[in-house]
Amino acid sequence: MSTRQLMGRRKFLxxxxxCAVATAVAGxxxxxxxxxxxxRSLTIGFVPLGENGVRPAGDIVAxxxxxxxxxxxxxxxxxxxxxxxPSERRAVEIVTxxxxxxxxxxxxxxxxxxxxxxxxxxQCSPVSxxxxxxxxxxxxxxxxxxxxxxxxxxxRREVLSGETVDSLVLPVTLSLQSGEGLKLARGAYVIxxxxxxxxxxxxxxxxxxxxxxxxxxxDSDGNVASFEHFVLRIDYAS
Numbered sequence: 001m002s003t004r005q006l007m008g009r010r011k012f013l014x015x016x017x018x019c020a021v022a023t024a025v026a027g028x029x030x031x032x033x034x035x036x037x038x039x040r041s042l043t044i045g046f047v048p049l050g051e052n053g054v055r056p057a058g059d060i061v062a063x064x065x066x067x068x069x070x071x072x073x074x075x076x077x078x079x080x081x082x083x084x085x086p087s088e089r090r091a092v093e094i095v096t097x098x099x100x101x102x103x104x105x106x107x108x109x110x111x112x113x114x115x116x117x118x119x120x121x122x123q124c125s126p127v128s129x130x131x132x133x134x135x136x137x138x139x140x141x142x143x144x145x146x147x148x149x150x151x152x153x154x155x156r157r158e159v160l161s162g163e164t165v166d167s168l169v170l171p172v173t174l175s176l177q178s179g180e181g182l183k184l185a186r187g188a189y190v191i192x193x194x195x196x197x198x199x200x201x202x203x204x205x206x207x208x209x210x211x212x213x214x215x216x217x218x219d220s221d222g223n224v225a226s227f228e229h230f231v232l233r234i235d236y237a238s
Contacts, residue, residue, distance in 0.1 A: 042143060042170050043200040044182065045190040047208045049235060054190060054203040054217070060183040063176035067133040067184055071237035074139070076114040077126040077214035078230035092116045092193065094230060096131060097140040110142070116230070125213055130237040138175035139184060141232070143191060144168070174234070188215060188233040201227070 046057040076094055093116075098109045114127045131139050145168050172191065173181030182189070188208055192201055206217040206225060215233055217225040 040196070041194050042172065043192050043194055044172065045192070045201070045203045045206075046182075046185070047188040047190065049186040049188075051187075052207040052209060054206050054208060056203060057182045057189055060185050063137075063174075063183040064185045065176060066236060067176065068137065069134060071130055071132045071134075072139060072184070073128065073130050073235050073237040074113075075126045075128040075215075075233040076230065077216070077233075078114070078116055079214075079216050079224055079228065092228070092230070093144045094191075094232075095142040095144055096129070097142060098131065099136045099140070101135070106136075108140075114230075116228075126215070126233075133176070133184070137177055138173055138180060139234075141172040141174075143170045143172060143193065143230075145193070184234070186235050188231050190217060191230045191232065193228055198227075201225070 044057040045054040046060055047054050074096070078092075093112055094114045096111045096113045098111050100107060100109060111129075113129060133139065170193075172189075174184040174189070175181045176184050190208065194200070201217075206219060208215055208231070209218045209222075210216075211218065211224055215231045217229055217231075219225065
């Protein structure tokens with residue numbers, strides 16, 4: 001048996017994909033006003049590691065204590081939905097809220113790990129990074145959206161100059177502790193924003209497969225699901 005190594009906080013910021021760089025430069029801080037309000041809620045499915053059938057994430061009975069001391073390796077990918085028109089897409093950022101101690105005070109450092117731009121869609125390769133689990137025994141994410149004037153801006157300065165009319169932050173907590181959020185386990189969490197009168201997907205109608213290097217929901221005909229969804233694939237970091 002190999003000796004486990006505790007993960008340093010700094011390793012959390014080591015990202016293995018260029019997609020995070022693209023997010024920092026032209027982060028998707030846009031949300032189409034023409035498409036209405038930001039999502040009212042999130043629904044989350046789960047696929048155990050080594051399987052491809054989807055079930056509600058709330059069905060996970062207990063967290064996996066093996067993450068303590070080993071940390072978690074997170075890989076994020078996603079799909080924009082069916083529309084090929086930039087003005088018809090929605091933009092989303094997924095932020096990892098990294099908890100750390102500053103003396104006796106616990107603080108949070110937001111790490112903008114992945115973004116889905118209305119201009120570029122969600123076509124970039126998965127972004128991977130490591131998160132320690134020991135201290136707080138959970139991982140906290142935020143799904144952030146904004147709506148504003150459509151643009152084809154190529155720089156963050158131009159993006160931020162667009163008219164922003166509304167924004168929303170929806171938290172996602174994966175925990176090893178009882179009574180706190182969803183349970184942290186090895187597998188893939190499929191996050192689906194619900195807009196307006198959207199209903200939760202019938203998870204059993206979909207499977208999780210790799211398409212062009214990304215983990216995505218596919219239907220019985222092998223087609224990628226037509227709605228926005230984001231996949232957080234989580235395994236031991238060591």
